[in-house]
Amino acid sequence: MSPSEYLEQNKALYEAQLTDFLSIGSISIDPACAEDVKRCATWLADHLTSIGLPTVKIYPTPGHPIVYAEDLSAGESAPTVMLYGHYDVQPTDPLNLWTNPPFEPVVRDGKIYARGATDDKGQVFLHVKAIEAIYKTHGKLPINIKLLIEGEEEIGSPNLAPFVRENAELLKCNAVLVSDTSMFAPGEPSIVYGLRGLAYMEINVQGPNRDLHSGSYGGAVQNPLNALATIISKLKDEYGHIMVEGFYDDVLALTEQERADLAALGHSDQRLKQDVNVDTLFGEEGYSSIERLGARPTLDVNGFLGGFTGEGAKTVLPARAMAKVSMRLVPHQRHDDIANKFINYVKSITPPGVTVDITDLHGADPVLVNRDSPAMHAAVKALEETFGTKCRFTREGGSIPVVLIFDQVLGVPTVLMGFGLDNENAHSPDEHFDLGNFHTGMKAAARYYELVAEMVPA
Numbered sequence: 001m002s003p004s005e006y007l008e009q010n011k012a013l014y015e016a017q018l019t020d021f022l023s024i025g026s027i028s029i030d031p032a033c034a035e036d037v038k039r040c041a042t043w044l045a046d047h048l049t050s051i052g053l054p055t056v057k058i059y060p061t062p063g064h065p066i067v068y069a070e071d072l073s074a075g076e077s078a079p080t081v082m083l084y085g086h087y088d089v090q091p092t093d094p095l096n097l098w099t100n101p102p103f104e105p106v107v108r109d110g111k112i113y114a115r116g117a118t119d120d121k122g123q124v125f126l127h128v129k130a131i132e133a134i135y136k137t138h139g140k141l142p143i144n145i146k147l148l149i150e151g152e153e154e155i156g157s158p159n160l161a162p163f164v165r166e167n168a169e170l171l172k173c174n175a176v177l178v179s180d181t182s183m184f185a186p187g188e189p190s191i192v193y194g195l196r197g198l199a200y201m202e203i204n205v206q207g208p209n210r211d212l213h214s215g216s217y218g219g220a221v222q223n224p225l226n227a228l229a230t231i232i233s234k235l236k237d238e239y240g241h242i243m244v245e246g247f248y249d250d251v252l253a254l255t256e257q258e259r260a261d262l263a264a265l266g267h268s269d270q271r272l273k274q275d276v277n278v279d280t281l282f283g284e285e286g287y288s289s290i291e292r293l294g295a296r297p298t299l300d301v302n303g304f305l306g307g308f309t310g311e312g313a314k315t316v317l318p319a320r321a322m323a324k325v326s327m328r329l330v331p332h333q334r335h336d337d338i339a340n341k342f343i344n345y346v347k348s349i350t351p352p353g354v355t356v357d358i359t360d361l362h363g364a365d366p367v368l369v370n371r372d373s374p375a376m377h378a379a380v381k382a383l384e385e386t387f388g389t390k391c392r393f394t395r396e397g398g399s400i401p402v403v404l405i406f407d408q409v410l411g412v413p414t415v416l417m418g419f420g421l422d423n424e425n426a427h428s429p430d431e432h433f434d435l436g437n438f439h440t441g442m443k444a445a446a447r448y449y450e451l452v453a454e455m456v457p458a
C-alpha cells in the first residue's frame with residue numbers, strides 16, 4: 001500500500017485526532033493559559049511518540065516549551081529535513097462572534113472550525129500524519145527527519161531564536177520545511193518565497209495627572225487622545241505612503257520581472273473586495289494589491305484605548321491614551337532599525353503638553369527564500385503531482401519570525417509549503433481549515449518526503 005492509499009483509509013481517524021489537538025486552548029499570549037499550552041506540548045509529544053518517532057523531547061524555555069523529535073535512522077547518506085511549525089494559537093476574542101466555542105471543534109461544509117485550525121495546528125498535524133503513513137506503509141522514512149514545533153510563534157518566538165542559535169548542531173539539516181502559510185487560491189497549490197517582517201509598537205501618551213472636567217480645563221490643557229490622533233495622522237499620508245523618516249531607506253525595489261510574475265498570478269481585486277466586503281481597496285499609490293500585500297511595507301493601527309467609551313456622554317478630558325501600531329516590513333528593512341526610526345519620529349511629532357512613551361513589543365525580520373534549491377524543486381513536484389495542477393509562487397504579507405534565523409544559523413534553504421487559505425479567518429472568530437486541503441496536504445507532504453530523498457543531496 002502507498003502512503004497515499006493509507007492516508008485515504010484513515011481520514012475519519014485523523015480528523016478525530018485533529019479535533020483532540022484543536023480542543024486544547026494553547027493561547028501563548030495569555031498567562032492564564034500557560035497550563036493549557038504545556039498540556040498541548042505534552043499531547044503533541046505523546047502523539048509523536050505514538051506514531052513511532054524514536055526520539056521525542058520537550059525542551060522547557062523561560063516561556064512555553066519547544067517540542068522536538070527526530071528520526072535519523074535513514075543514515076548519513078540520506079538528506080535531513082527539519083519541519084518547523086507552531087502549536088500555540090492566537091487569543092479568541094471577540095468570543096461572542098464565534099458560531100461555536102473556539103476550543104470545541106465542529107465540522108461544517110467540509111471545514112473544521114476551531115482556533116488554530118489553519119494557523120497552525122492543522123498544518124502541523126498533516127505532517128505528523130504524513131510521517132505516520134510512511135512508517136505504516138514502508139516501515140521507515142526515506143530521509144532523516146527533525147521536527148521543531150514551538151509554542152511561542154504568535155508572540156514573536158522570543159525563546160526559539162536563542163534556542164536555534166544555541167542548538168545549531170542539533171538542528172543541522174539539509175532543508176527546512178514550513179507549513180504555516182496560505183495557498184494563492186483554492187485548488188492552487190502554492191509556495192511562498194517571501195514573508196514580510198514586523199515591528200509592533202505601543203504608544204502611550206500621558207497628559208494631565210488625572211482625568212479632568214472638560215469644561216473646567218478643556219481648551220487650556222492638551223488632550224492626550226487628540227494628541228495621539230495627531231500623531232497617528234502623521235504616520236501615513238492619504239496616498240498610503242509612510243512618513244516615518246528613513247522608513248523606505250532599505251526597501252528592496254521590485255524588479256520588472258518580479259512585477260510581471262506577480263501580475264501573471266491573476267490576483268483578483270474583485271474577489272478581495274467581496275471577501276472582506278468593502279467597495280474600494282486602499283493601499284500605497286503606484287502598486288497593485290498583490291504587490292502591496294507581499295512586497296511593500298505598511299503601517300496599521302491595531303488598537304486604540306482611552307477616554308470615556310461608555311453609554312451616553314460624559315464630559316471628560318482623559319489623562320492618558322494608548323495605541324498599538326504595527327509595521328509590516330520587507331527586505332532589507334530590519335525590525336530593530338525600523339523600531340528606532342519609529343520611536344524617533346513619533347517623539348519628533350508629539351504635540352506639546354503631553355509626554356509620550358513608545359515600546360517595541362515584538363517583531364520579525366522579513367525574508368526572501370531561494371526559489372531554485374533542490375528542496376524547492378522537490379516541493380514543487382510534490383505539490384503538482386498531488387494537486388494535479390501548476391504550483392504558484394507568491395509572497396505573503398504575514399511574518400514567521402524564526403525563518404530568517406534558520407537562514408542565518410543553519411544556512412540551508414527553507415521551503416514554505418502552506419495549505420491554508422487567506423479567508424480561513426486566522427486570528428479572527430470562526431477560524432477554520434478546509435478538510436480537503438488537510439487530506440491533500442498530507443499526501444503532498446508524504447510525497448515531498450519521498451522526493452527529497454531522491455532530489456536533495458545529503
Ligand code: BES
Binds near residue numbers: 181397399401
Ligand atoms: N502563520 C502566520 C504567518 C502568516 C500569516 C504567513 C499569513 C502567511 C500568511 C503566523 O502564525 C503569524 O500570525 N505570524 C504573526 C507574527 C507575529 C505575531 C510575530 C503575524 O504575521 O502577525
Ligand code: MN
Binds near residue numbers: 086119120153180
Ligand atoms: Mn502561523
Ligand code: MN
Binds near residue numbers: 090426
Ligand atoms: Mn498566526
